[in-house]
Amino acid sequence: MEEKEISLNAVRAFVQVARDNSVTRASKTLGITQSSVSRHIAVLEEYFGEKLIERRGRQSQLTDFGRLFADAVAESLHTILYTAKRMRRNDRAEANRLVVRTSLSTFAYTLLIPNLREFSKEMGGVTVDVISSLSAPTSIDNFDVLLTRDLTLSDLDDHWEFYDEQLVCVGAPDCVAGRGLEALRTTPVLTVTSRPDILPTWLQAMDMKMSDILSGARYDHHFLALPAVTTGQTLLVAPDIVVAGLVRQGLLEVIPGSRTPSGMRYRAYAVDRSHNPDLARAFCRWLTRLCRKMTEEEKANG
Template structure:
């Protein structure tokens, strides 16, 4: 019954502290003091009659009772947030929240969004970027897109979006200066790499049946869209998923000197939130049609 509810501000503070296993980070998220979070959780523990956290010097760990309580209330809080969002949507422009990794947003989704907005001017796409595994209890979304179907929470069912493979690319000016006619010629170049795809060059070399030089110069960047910009600027060779190349090959900004050496990659998958907006299906159908065009266009 409603009269049996614990203090809701205390529940909110507990949920934040449980997510981070830290009272300090919970305080930052809620814009309150550390002591305020501590007081809320103590009040909640007194109300429930159980210990929710094991306090340590630098960390606060959930007790078994705290873990069980968190699993239940996180779902309830998400439902409350979704209900509020649904009311907000009803009173304003219809919105679809799309959760993607940064490079996929920059290189695949955002360049295509103008066509969606032209087709459906009454639907507002909202793009948020994240590298976390899909989980509605942690992040809000209508549609989530990730490479691979491992690590998804049970409340989101992954479905195939896009096939993909890895290609070797470079700026034409770079290859005019230092030609690349075979896989062995890679040893003459600087390699460009992304931190999120640290094993790409090793895997590609094994696929090409060549040995990489231990002292070969490598430039590393945080995200794949930065790697590609460095490649366009002629700083070195890049390995890039075909899905993220955009119009770089068509416009000649980049070329693929060894087109037969493609390394198959894990597919992209999409998932739909259980209580997603009705407009979500429209967005998904549009997205799937583009993915089909991409696949059909790969030679």
């Protein structure tokens, strides 16, 4: 009788469940249905004749046998998947392509993406894919450069600090013209829930309290708040680098005396596992030059 072979897809599904402690989260990470993940687990449990996980509410806890198996195969599985991806991506079609992952969605929308044409031209027509995610990257994620403010990679990855975050208060010109900081007492200030640190940090630097301002509507991200502040009678405290383009276009105006550092720094990581490390480093250097130029121009313009 032929011995039944173990399924690599089933092993991958189990390892992801072990990492996430949840069938639901594992299914989202793998891009398959929860029922498919459950079937994979069932196949492995039938193969071993042992339970691998025990479900407790929404959590999936490993059994002792399951933990032993996960510890034994997780690293080897990562090596197999990474090696396969690297070999597949080293073909001619991918030789002039870069994958940039960022947790800075508004920065990507307002500054990075509009300037990518210049980088592509400088590098002889390179294609840059941009993906956004707020989650911490894993060892098998497929990207070459990480742009982030609060996520970190290992010390082995080359990194550049490309922007020292400066905060400004802005509003539509007809809303703030000639009013100064007193506008905050009568004009609603929008809140960005993905950056709850910004407003308290800025108010402290301005020697003000939340009670000194009029609270306005809430938005998840700055790129959602920007259309509201350009078209309404509201104010917004935001990184100057993400509103600079709208200020230059005359759609927003910076309240004089409202600029202050937040203490946050944006970093670009050229990851060690990149299929094109030289191109990844070139991108990080180009982005650093771009942001330095933008920052100097903003300072020169007051």
